[in-house]
Structures are given as structure tokens and as C-alpha cells.
Amino acid sequence: MSLSVASARHTQALLGSIGRLSRNMFATTLTLLVIGLALALPMALRLFVVNAQTATGDFADAVDMSVYFKTDVPLAKAQQLAADARQRAEVAEVTVIPADKALEEFRTYSGFGTALEALKDNPLPHVLHVRPKAESTSPAALETLHRYFTAWPEVDIVQVDSEWVMRFNAILEVLRRLLVIVAVLLGAGVLAVIGNTIRLEILNRRAEIEVTKLVGGSNSFVRRPFLYTGVLYGLGGAVLAWLIVEAAVAVLSQPVANLAQLYGSTFVLQGPSDADIGLLLAAGTVLGWLGAWISAARHLHSIEPRA
């Protein structure tokens, strides 16, 4: 079979499949809708996780560590130790907050201004604000850093403000796992829907398949239009899922922007990226092809011509 003849055959099978699908518009639409919704759900969940991470991104990574010196440690010593800490690979930034400045701020913002006037000495110690690098915020890395600071004799206490961040990241991790589970289950659902649709189609066209085999049509020739039908279902469903997700993003973006503004954020709801869309379309195509192939392998062999 020459290449041009082969491609003409494929074009013919493809056009035949499109023709049959469009002749049964109602049934085709229902099937596409089921596949589209099944594919839209994991994509929506993925967008939720991505957006939640972006929205909180500024502080999700901001694991702070406050190092409180003993009150008798002089500022010069604190600054020297801060310079040491800056040499460490896992440290992004160290800010020295001198006791005087801390008291000043406390006086301004706390409302205890007059009460503080009564104090003879500044009761506050010098403090270091340490921000680890983003890649060093794992519990183990934080623990190492914690031990580094507590080992200094000048240090009173080291406080890690990371518990809620870790909880939040754990929630995101649970959602990510959930996303995988949902995607696998709904992918299997799509496979079943397409497989069953193709099975019905094969049974409907039994007579045609018998005659085709009778005049010497090979299994691959008989299978081809069904594979195209499966791919069209999968790809069509994926496109529909894409539209559903984009529509949902469009509907949600304004209220989300308002909400973000109330929190003083400029966060904008993100739609699916090009990579997301590519993955969605590829998943639809592969599931469609696979569902049709399984169904065809299962049912076509049992149809043999009888005279």
C-alpha cells in the first residue's frame, strides 16, 4: 500500500466517522458531555490547587525564624552573629532588630505608650529575623537551622513561625493527591464510556462488519473507523472540558478579584496554562483511542461472516 493510498484510506475512515457522529447529533452530544464533564473536573481541581498556591505564595514560603538574644548581649555582638548567620547556605536574609528600635515600634503600635514610659530600662532583647531560602523550608532544614541558633550561648530562645505554613502546605499536598485519585478514577470512567459507546456502535454495524470481512477486509481495516470514532469522542470531550473550565474561570475571576482586593492583594485567578490544555487534549485523545481499541479488540473478533 503506497503512502498516498494509505493516507487516503485514513482520511476516508476519519470522514466516515465524523459523518456517522454528526448524523446522530443527540447521542453524540450526550456522550461528549459526559466525557467533557469527567475531564473538566480534575482540570478544575488542578486549577484550584495552582491558584491556591499562587494566592498564598507570598507567605507560604515565608517561614520566619525569630532569634531572641539574652538581654545582656550587646548590639555589636548581635550584629556580629548576624553576619555569621548570613554566611550559611540555607539563609536568605537576616535582619537585626535592635532592642531600642523594637521598643520604639512597640510604643508606637501597641497603645501601651504611656505605660512604657514608666519603665526604667528597655526590657526587650535584640532580635534577629531570619528568613530561610525557599528550598530550605522543609522541617528537617528548619530543625538544622534551629539547632544552629540555639547552640549560641548568647541566644535565649529561637521561635519558628512555621506551623501554620506547614499545615497549609500539608493541605495542598492532600489536595494534590486527591487530584491524582480523581483524575485516575474519572479517566477510567471516560475509558468505560467510550468503550461502551464503541461496543454499541460495533453491534449496530454488525452486518456491515460481516460483509466487510467476507470480501477480505482485514481486522485493522474493520477496526480503523472505530478507533477514529473513539479518538474523536476523546478529543471532542477534552475540548468541551477546556471550554467548561475557561467558562468557570471567566465567571469566577471578577468575584475572586474583589475578594483579593479586600485582602489587599492583587491576585488574579489563573486559567489553564498552555501545558495544562495540551495535557488535557492529549489525555482525551489517548483515552478515546485506548477505549475504542479495547472495545474493538474485545468485540470485533467475535464477529465473523456467516453465509
Added chain:
Amino acid sequence: MISFDRVSKRYPNGREALSNVTFNINTGEMVFLTGRSGAGKSTVLKHIALLERPSRGTVLVNGKNTSTLKARHIPAFRRGIGVVFQDHKLLADRPVYDNVALPLIVAATPLKEVDKRVRAALDQVGLLGKERMLPYELSVGEQQRVGIARAVISKPPLLIADEPTGNLDPDLALEVMRLFRRFQDVGVTVIVATHDLHIVREFGQREIVLDNGQVQGGAADSLPSVMATR
């Protein structure tokens, strides 16, 4: 071309459709397969078209043993045989053109060539101009001829027909048989199963008589392959 050697066919329900059938058909012969309904005519044809395989014995078609032919070679094997059915087995939702073109389409013939040959085949059976009609819009005789056009379009060396005249009136039946003989004239081996003894006598070709799954009279091999009676 075709050789049955002590062929028996027993179905799972225990019925023996063929018992110890032996005959040879040479290339270019036209042979009538006769006998009462249920004598085994259709079963013989099914064995030739590889719709059945023998329980015992050997069927050779064009040098190929149907019992040992691998599944992936069956499509190519069937492309070498044109089959005509009593109920013609046309696809009801496809126009005449598509029905006739099917054997060429499955053999991946270039579309230009398909077009030429469909017209030639329809011309041969006198149906030129009816390409776009659906089978049910045609008369029974015309439907049968569409089936014949489909059977011969890929120019198979072997043509088999199962009661091709069963639904036709005598004039149409004769016409269809003349058509078959024209194919034989150009070298095609033709096997026609029929219970229409009138036609068999009219054409005077070699006859293989089946009764109760057995070849009658032992005449199967005794006649010369070239028809003296023609």
C-alpha cells in the same frame, strides 16, 4: 483450483453436514452443485470461502490448505474469491456504488481505479446509471446483480454463488446464469449451488450432486474438466 479430500464436517450439536466428500474442480471450470435443501451445498461453499473449516479431511483452494491458513492471511485469501448470496447481503444504508466498491476499498485500491472499475462492473451487469440508488430502491433481480457486480469487481479467479437465482423468476434466473458463464469465458472458475434443475439442464455444465452430506454417483472426478457439452 479446488480439491476436497475426504472432507467431513460435524457441528457441535452432533449433526454431520458433510461426510467424506471428495471432488476436484479445475481452473476455468463452471460447476453446478445440486441437491435438496440441507444436502450440504451451502456447507461446501462455506468451506471454500473459509467461513468454515473441515472437522476431518482437507480442503485445498488455489493450493492453500484452509485448515492451516493463518488468521492474518484469511483476508487476502477471501479477496481471491467472489461470493454471491441468495439474500445478496448488500449494505442497506449504502448506495449501490459503495456496495460494489467495497472489495476494492478493503484492498486499498486507488480511488481513481475504484471509480473506473465500479462503472465497468455495473456496466457488465446492466446497472450503469444506478450508482447512487439505495438497494431497497432496486428490484430483487437488480439487487442480485449488484451482489454479482460486487463479487466480480476485484476480478477474483474464483466465483462462488449460493442459490443466486432462488428469488428470481425463470427469465431473470437464466439471465443471471448467462452472466456467470460470461465470467467463465474469461477464465474465472465458477461454482454455483442451486436446486433449480431446469437451469442445470439448460446450461449442461458439470454437476456435483450432494445428498445428505455425501457426493452422489461418484461422478465428481470422472468428467473432463473442459466442457464437452457446451
